[in-house]
Amino acid sequence: MKQIEAIIRREKFPDVDRGLREIGVSGLTVSEGTGRGRAKETETLNIRGKWTFTHELSHRTKISIVVEDEDVRRVVDAVVANASTGSAGDGNVFVIPVERAMNIGSGDPHYDSTLSLFGRR
Numbered sequence: 054m055k056q057i058e059a060i061i062r063r064e065k066f067p068d069v070d071r072g073l074r075e076i077g078v079s080g081l082t083v084s085e086g087t088g089r090g091r092a093k094e095t096e097t098l099n100i101r102g103k104w105t106f107t108h109e110l111s112h113r114t115k116i117s118i119v120v121e122d123e124d125v126r127r128v129v130d131a132v133v134a135n136a137s138t139g140s141a142g143d144g145n146v147f148v149i150p151v152e153r154a155m156n157i158g159s160g161d162p163h164y165d166s167t168l169s170l171f172g173r174r
Contacts, residue, residue: 054154058147069131082116
């Protein structure tokens with residue numbers, strides 16, 4: 054099993070979600086955050102005309118999906134195809150090994166917990 058983590062532009066999430074649903078991925082975890090990469094993006098905030106704040110942190114969406122090894126390529130391809138704008142700062146995709154998965158509700162350790170993402174169990 055592998056965990057795929059994608060950090061993408063916030064506005065591209067609906068496209069990525071649609072692309073993942075089209076290939077049969079139904080389970081994923083999404084979180085919002087800010088971060089900084091190699092691409093320089095700055096935002097200047099003027100708070101009630103009193104002071105100005107400039108920072109290099111950009112708003113991003115992080116998607117986490119655990120899949121079987123044979124599904125990694127098509128999931129990564131779907132994320133990249135739907136998240137890309139062709140510009141610097143589009144994000145990154147990481148593929149991380151998963152040694153074990155456990156069902157919290159039942160407490161049963163198992164190795165096929167993610168098969169239902171693609172309709173297999």
